[in-house]
Amino acid sequence: MSFPIERPRRLRRTETLRAMVRETWLRPSDFVLPLFVAPGKGTKNPVSSMPGVYQLSVDLAVKEAKLAHDLGVPSVILFGLPETKDAIGSSGWDAQGPVALAVRAMKEAMPSLVVMTDVCMCEYTDHGHCGKLTHARGEVVVDNDATLELLAKEALCHAQAGADIVAPSDMMDGRVAKIRKTLDESGFEDVAILSYAAKYASGFYGPFREAAESTPKSGDRRGYQMDPANVREALREVKLDLEEGADMVMVKPALSYLDVITRVRMSTDVPVAAYNVSGEYSMIKAAAQNGWLDETRVMLEVLTSIKRAGADMILTYHAIEAAKALGG
Numbered sequence: 001m002s003f004p005i006e007r008p009r010r011l012r013r014t015e016t017l018r019a020m021v022r023e024t025w026l027r028p029s030d031f032v033l034p035l036f037v038a039p040g041k042g043t044k045n046p047v048s049s050m051p052g053v054y055q056l057s058v059d060l061a062v063k064e065a066k067l068a069h070d071l072g073v074p075s076v077i078l079f080g081l082p083e084t085k086d087a088i089g090s091s092g093w094d095a096q097g098p099v100a101l102a103v104r105a106m107k108e109a110m111p112s113l114v115v116m117t118d119v120c121m122c123e124y125t126d127h128g129h130c131g132k133l134t135h136a137r138g139e140v141v142v143d144n145d146a147t148l149e150l151l152a153k154e155a156l157c158h159a160q161a162g163a164d165i166v167a168p169s170d171m172m173d174g175r176v177a178k179i180r181k182t183l184d185e186s187g188f189e190d191v192a193i194l195s196y197a198a199k200y201a202s203g204f205y206g207p208f209r210e211a212a213e214s215t216p217k218s219g220d221r222r223g224y225q226m227d228p229a230n231v232r233e234a235l236r237e238v239k240l241d242l243e244e245g246a247d248m249v250m251v252k253p254a255l256s257y258l259d260v261i262t263r264v265r266m267s268t269d270v271p272v273a274a275y276n277v278s279g280e281y282s283m284i285k286a287a288a289q290n291g292w293l294d295e296t297r298v299m300l301e302v303l304t305s306i307k308r309a310g311a312d313m314i315l316t317y318h319a320i321e322a323a324k325a326l327g328g
Helices: 008-012 015-020 058-070 098-109 144-161 175-185 203-212 232-244 255-267 278-289 295-309 319-325
Strands: 031-038 044-046 054-057 075-080 114-119 133-136 139-142 165-168 192-199 248-252 272-276 313-316
Touching: 008 015, 031 058, 031 098, 031 319, 054 058, 058 075, 058 098, 058 319, 075 098, 098 114, 098 144, 114 144, 144 165, 144 175, 165 175, 175 192, 175 232, 192 232, 192 255, 203 278, 232 248, 232 255, 248 255, 255 272, 255 295, 272 295, 278 295, 295 313, 295 319
Parallel strands: 031 054, 031 075, 031 313, 075 114, 114 165, 165 192, 192 248, 248 272, 272 313
Antiparallel strands: 044 054, 133 139
16 A cells, blocks of 8 residues: 655745745744934934944934834834943943933833843943953953942833833842842832843854944953853853743744754743844844845845744844834
8 A cells, every 4th residue: 555755845945835834933022123322412323333333313213213103013122322331330320311211212112112121231331241350360350249239220221211121131149039029129129031041152242242232342242152062051041040030031042953942941930121232233134235035035034034043023123124024
């Protein structure tokens, strides 16, 4: 008795058939748009290593957020460019700083927009590290416990401005618990925490550091960001942050860490975010500018792979372009 040859290709013959059996769908509602907010008015400074990305003053950042929102992108995450920097990053909790002002303006213009804020000190410190520095073991290191106080001040400032979600990205131990306690004691129990739980010491951050003006003046961040070789450690970090009160967790970067996204997705029921970082964005842009690939096709393929790996939401500089390509 013979059996017919299996022919999976039958279901790939037309776009309609392919769509009927498609397992992973990408939608504008999957995206979060990162924005770099600068002082002043009418400011639009191009980021040379990230074509199409700008440092924007509050007025223009609101317009960019509205464009994304109108296309179906439900959320933005804000990074601040302060007028002044110091050793402890005190501009990070300035109620009149770019991030706080942008939060207020965006929530007033678009109440339904979910506004996230990055909580870290690297954009605000004059040395470019993610916290207060101290001397230990004969070297200069970030003081973990002293930094927690600063991060809590920054998160509280953003909550007071109206942020829906604060996202600590510093990788200090215990920062989620400290931020959660500070928010709760100040009456902001409803402000959620998206923890950069598995943030790797990656070479893909180079263009971001130009955009955020946050390159360390000396050394690097491998002493507090994760070793790219480790995945079990990522699961431990996720578990600890959830125990401390995180509502959602993030894997950063995304494209070289799809396996980590999947492992995190399998380990928890909370929403999982992935950051499609600056280097991943810029590689596509550079290759497309050289005519080496179809930019829109590859962009959507990359974003689909991140969602297929298990991400519920994707932070991506492609958000507006991708939403347009998807018919947003």
